[in-house]
Amino acid sequence: MGEAIGIEDALSRILRDYREMIPVGTSSLKNMMDDAFRDEKGEVFGMEDIRFQSLFYDKVINDPTIQKYPPLLRTSKDYVQALMRCVEDRHEELHEELIYHYLDLLNRMKSSAGLPSQMAAAMKEDGISAVDCYKTYQMEGEAKEDLYTIGYATTFNSVGMTTWEAGFLLAEYALDHKEQFRGKRILELGSGLGITCAVICRHLHPLQYIASDYTHTIIRNLHRNLIINDVDVGEENFGEEEWAEEGKYFFGVDEDDVKRSILVKSLDWGQISRKTLEQHSALYSPVECIVAADVLYDPDLTELFLTVLGFFFELPGERVAYVAQTMRNPSTMRHFEEKAKELSMHVEVVATEAQVGRRFRYQPTTDLAIFLIIRRDATRET
Ligand SMILES: C[S@@+](CC[C@H](N)C(=O)[O-])C[C@H]1O[C@@H](n2cnc3c(N)ncnc32)[C@H](O)[C@@H]1O
Incomplete structure (x- = not known):
């Protein structure tokens, strides 16, 4: 483990990848999983720590641009899932809001199953694009x-x-x-x-x-x-x-x-x-x-x-x-x-x-x- 990364810097790198829909496997989230993070009080913690999870929820998931212009549901699910797996693998407690958010994403993915082909048909008919x-x-x-x-x-x-x-x-x-x-x-x-x-x-x-x-x-x-x-x-x-x-x-x-x-x-x-x-x-x-x-x-x-x-x-x-x-x-x-x-x-x-x-x-x-x-x-x- 190298020197601890400032938490603000780490989160902004993760947010940038998430906004650009970089696949989670090559994202900063994945690359920084073994790193340590430092907050403004100088406290150092890992990605599994509740402080990291809570800041990820506030700054990445609830980023105003992401809220207004969301990436693909699957990308959102992959990002949250990757963090949750990291926490579970290290036998730490999951942040409650993350669990609810994950379940919500799963439900939304289920309810939109089959939609793409319907959307494609509707678009073909009226020539209007349906941004998803x-x-x-x-x-x-x-x-x-x-x-x-x-x-x-x-x-x-x-x-x-x-x-x-x-x-x-x-x-x-x-x-x-x-x-x-x-x-x-x-x-x-x-x-x-x-x-x-x-x-x-x-x-x-x-x-x-x-x-x-x-x-x-x-x-x-x-x-x-x-x-x-x-x-x-x-x-x-x-x-x-x-x-x-x-x-x-x-x-x-x-x-x-x-x-x-x-x-x-x-x-x-x-x-x-x-x-x-x-x-x-x-x-x-x-x-x-x-x-x-x-x-x-x-x-x-x-x-x-x-x-x-x-x-x-x-x-x-x-x-x-x-x-x-x-x-x-x-x-x-x-x-x-x-x-x-x-x-x-x-x-x-x-x-x-x-x-x-x-x-x-x-x-x-x-x-x-x-x-x-x-x-x-x-x-x-x-
Ligand atoms: C490879 S894309 C590049 C799009 C954009 N310039 C970019 O760099 O992201 C090629 C563009 O040429 C447009 N195009 C292809 N055939 C065309 C045509 N006959 N008349 C006008 N635009 C055309 C396509 O719709 C598409 O937007």
């Missing part, structure tokens, strides 16, 4: 406790329902290069759950930020996540629906959209045409900076994405694009470079993950990079 858990990520560096809560629908299996590493990286890159984003008109393609948008809007105050994605479910979820994170996106402002096929919608542009500072739009790369963008040029021509994270994960989609980017580059005005990407497949990345060349785009890597200041916790399994994309003729001017 939240992950709250802590960003380091800018403010003392900078939390981002993302609602997840685990029953809905879609790439738009995961927060991808490239999304965090893009946000971190923007914070490293504030001058390129602050006060700018930004359009994000494929915003997913909205982490990049939430960080940039909270910290860099763009003049306008248009977050976009495609299906109805993803768009609604994106909008709700931005509201949860105090991003002033206002009421649903997707505009008038102009098409609705196979759950994909295009929401037209309202006159007021041009004046709004943060908005959510549906921009389906498979549906958008040069003509549609020209029709809505009042909103899209002023865009100075296009951002996207993890959108080059498949050759067909990469081609579609670049074609749409090309439409934006053809609108009046100058603009640059930053794409953060996890490089999973060399052939898709080659395809990306070839297609970009064909479309007269200049591509360069402006940062790899090692060159970006880390503020979120994620463990990339493959390389990540930020690409700058500009129109080839624009390089002569710069």
